[in-house]
Each structure stands twice: as structure tokens, then as C-alpha cells.
Amino acid sequence: MARAHNFYPGPAVLPVAALERAQRELLDWEGTGTSVMETSHRSKEYDAVHNETIAIIKEMLGLGERFHVLLLQGGASLQFAMVPMNLLSAGQTADYIHTGTWSKKAIAEAKLFGTVNVAFDGETVELKRVPRQDELKLTPGARYVHMTSNNTIKGTQFHAFPDTGGVPIVCDMSSDFLWRAFDPSPFGIIYAGAQKNIGPAGVTVVIIRDDILKQCKTEGVPTLLKYQTHADKNSLFNTPPSFNIYMVRNVLRTMMDAGGLAEIEARNRKKAGMVYDTIDANPDFFRAPVPKESRSLMNIVFRLPAEDLEARFVAEGKLGNLLGLKGHRSVGGIRISAYNSCPLESVEAIVEFMKAFAKANG
Numbered sequence: 001m002a003r004a005h006n007f008y009p010g011p012a013v014l015p016v017a018a019l020e021r022a023q024r025e026l027l028d029w030e031g032t033g034t035s036v037m038e039t040s041h042r043s044k045e046y047d048a049v050h051n052e053t054i055a056i057i058k059e060m061l062g063l064g065e066r067f068h069v070l071l072l073q074g075g076a077s078l079q080f081a082m083v084p085m086n087l088l089s090a091g092q093t094a095d096y097i098h099t100g101t102w103s104k105k106a107i108a109e110a111k112l113f114g115t116v117n118v119a120f121d122g123e124t125v126e127l128k129r130v131p132r133q134d135e136l137k138l139t140p141g142a143r144y145v146h147m148t149s150n151n152t153i154k155g156t157q158f159h160a161f162p163d164t165g166g167v168p169i170v171c172d173m174s175s176d177f178l179w180r181a182f183d184p185s186p187f188g189i190i191y192a193g194a195q196k197n198i199g200p201a202g203v204t205v206v207i208i209r210d211d212i213l214k215q216c217k218t219e220g221v222p223t224l225l226k227y228q229t230h231a232d233k234n235s236l237f238n239t240p241p242s243f244n245i246y247m248v249r250n251v252l253r254t255m256m257d258a259g260g261l262a263e264i265e266a267r268n269r270k271k272a273g274m275v276y277d278t279i280d281a282n283p284d285f286f287r288a289p290v291p292k293e294s295r296s297l298m299n300i301v302f303r304l305p306a307e308d309l310e311a312r313f314v315a316e317g318k319l320g321n322l323l324g325l326k327g328h329r330s331v332g333g334i335r336i337s338a339y340n341s342c343p344l345e346s347v348e349a350i351v352e353f354m355k356a357f358a359k360a361n362g
């Protein structure tokens with residue numbers, strides 16, 4: 001049986017080498033005669049996986065000693081609440097850059113805890129692009145500035161991070177985490193659900209800067225929802241999602257073996273470039289709603305001349321082993337998600353299919 005060309009937006013394709021390793025180790029892992037999911041999270045074998053996962057993330061991003069890497073549950077959606085629960089109190093203001101469905105949800109949670117200033121309201125541009133620096137209405141002395149680096153549904157992405165004048169950035173990187181290297185120093189918190197770019201669903205990576213951790217509330221926050229609880233116990237306060245973390249480790253290992261973030265970035269640029277070039281070369285048939293400077297390299301969104309053609313594109317693609325082409329139910333159209341683990345061959349296949357479909361139906 002052949003592997004499908006998988007363009008699902010999340011959970012998404014994983015590297016074959018990472019899956020095969022899990023398959024090989026499922027009945028007897030590290031000579032224990034058990035799988036990782038049947039083994040104590042206090043064992044030395046699990047500890048090695050846990051710490052390797054954290055160490056690779058630190059190494060890839062050059063995080064050094066200033067940042068803690070936490071492995072939590074509850075998805076990125078829990079972080080929408082945990083961030084303000086830990087950092088924002090009544091009478092304090094946090095700035096939120098609203099660029100899509102996810103930022104809207106983050107804003108709703110923050111309002112439960114303090115004052116939200118919407119520093120850019122993406123609805124004014126129909127969420128079709130991210131803001132320019134000069135469009136941001138930032139609050140001097142804000143607690144933090146929250147942003148979503150990649151908007152999974154509308155297919156927009158920040159290609160440079162905003163200058164917040166020293167106010168720590170809190171960033172939801174769920175759909176473009178570890179797609180390339182970047183300078184972590186302006187960030188107070190980075191969070192990402194694993195299931196888009198680095199593994200299966202069930203684990204959320206949270207990176208928190210030490211000075212921000214020290215500013216977190218010590219009272220009125222339930223134990224499990226305090227960042228400090230997890231930082232103190234190296235994310236082993238309670239049972240972690242050990243199998244999911246093991247899978248993330250396997251994925252990160254394949255990324256390191258492939259040459260690390262520089263190579264991953266080059267591949268991602270090449271893959272997205274191939275799809276956008278195909279769209280732009282056929283302007284009578286394909287239409288990308290996002291202007292070039294805001295286009296996402298992870299989620300490539302476009303329309304065909306009519307909705308019935310879009311439905312046929314998705315259905316015929318599926319027959320041809322090309323999965324997950326349907327745009328988000330809230331926006332329609334086509335979406336091709338080409339995350340880190342999406343192989344070049346899959347992108348070559350979708351580009352061939354796009355060209356043939358346009359020729360047959362144009």
C-alpha cells in the first residue's frame with residue numbers, strides 16, 4: 001500500500017522515518033520488553049526521551065539558559081487561557097494582534113482576566129493579510145503583545161516579527177513552529193500544539209523566558225495551570241503524554257538528521273514556492289486571495305473559478321491519493337498544507353495535478 005500525499009491542515013503528515021521507528025520499537029523499546037506508552041514516566045528510559053525532546057528544541061532555536069521548554073497538554077487552545085491566567089490581572093492591559101480565527105479565540109479568553117487592546121483589527125482587511133509595523137496601535141507598558149505567527153485558516157503569515165519596543169511578545173506558533181530559525185530574544189512565551197508541524201496531537205510545546213516566568217501570578221491560579229508548576233518539575237508534575245512526546249522526539253530527530261532548521265527552511269521555501277508559482281502562472285484559473293507579502297508558506301490558500309470546480313478538485317484529488325485539499329469550512333476554497341514533514345514528492349504530485357486540472361477545466 002502506498003502512502004497518501006497528505007495535505008491535511010492538522011493533525012498532519014509525519015515523517016516515514018519517525019513512524020517506522022515507532023513501529024520498530026512498539027513491542028520492545030530500548031530492550032525494556034514494553035512500548036514507551038506502557039512504561040513509567042519516572043523510568044530512566046522515558047526520562048531520556050523527555051529530555052532529548054526538550055534539548056533538541058533548545059538546540060534548534062538556540063534558546064540558551066534564559067528559556068524554559070515545557071511539554072503540556074490541552075492544545076494551543078488551553079494556552080489562549082493559560083497565558084492571561086498567569087500574566088494578566090484586572091486593571092492591566094495586554095495588546096492582541098488580531099489576524100484570524102485563532103487570535104479571536106485568544107482575545108476572548110484574555111478578556112476574562114484583564115483589559116485587551118486590539119492593536120490591529122484584521123477584520124478591517126477581511127483577515128487577508130497581516131499588519132505592517134506602522135498599522136500596530138501598541139500600548140506603552142503593555143503586559144505583553146500577543147500574535148499568531150501563521151494563520152492556518154486564511155493562509156497568512158508574518159515574515160518578520162513586529163517591533164514591540166521591548167514589550168515581550170507572546171506568540172501562537174502552532175502552525176509554523178520550527179519551520180525555520182529565528183531570534184527568540186523578543187519573545188516572552190511561544191506556544192505550539194505539536195500536530196501541525198512537529199508531531200501528533202496531544203502535546204503542546206510552551207517556551208517561556210525566565211523573567212516572564214518570574215512575573216507569573218503566584219495566587220489564584222490552579223496548580224496545574226501555573227507555568228511555574230511545570231517549570232519546577234521539568235513538565236513531570238503529573239503524567240505527561242509520553243507516547244506523544246516520544247513521537248515528537250522521533251520527528252525532531254529526523255529534522256536534525258536532515259540537517260536541522262536551515263535545511264528545513266530551504267525545503268519549506270522550495271515547496272511553497274512551487275505551489276504559489278503554479279497559482280501565479282495560471283491567473284485565469286487559480287486565484288490566491290492573500291497578497292504576496294503575507295502569504296503563508298505552511299498553508300497555501302486559493303480559489304478556483306467556481307465552487308463546483310473546487311468540490312471536484314477536492315474529490316478528484318482524493319481519488320488520485322491527494323488528501324486534505326479542502327479549505328477550512330469557514331472560508332471554503334482550497335488549502336494545501338505543506339508543513340515541515342510534507343515531502344517534496346507530495347508537492348510535486350499536487351503541482352502536476354493542479355496543472356492538469358486547470359488544463360482540463362480552464
Ligand SMILES: *Cc1c(COP(=O)(O)O)cnc(C)c1O
Pocket residue numbers: 010074075076077078102148150151152172173174175193196
Ligand atoms: C490548530 C491551531 C490552534 C488550535 O490548536 P488545538 O491544539 O486544537 O487547541 C491554535 N492556533 C493555531 C495557529 C492553530 O493552527
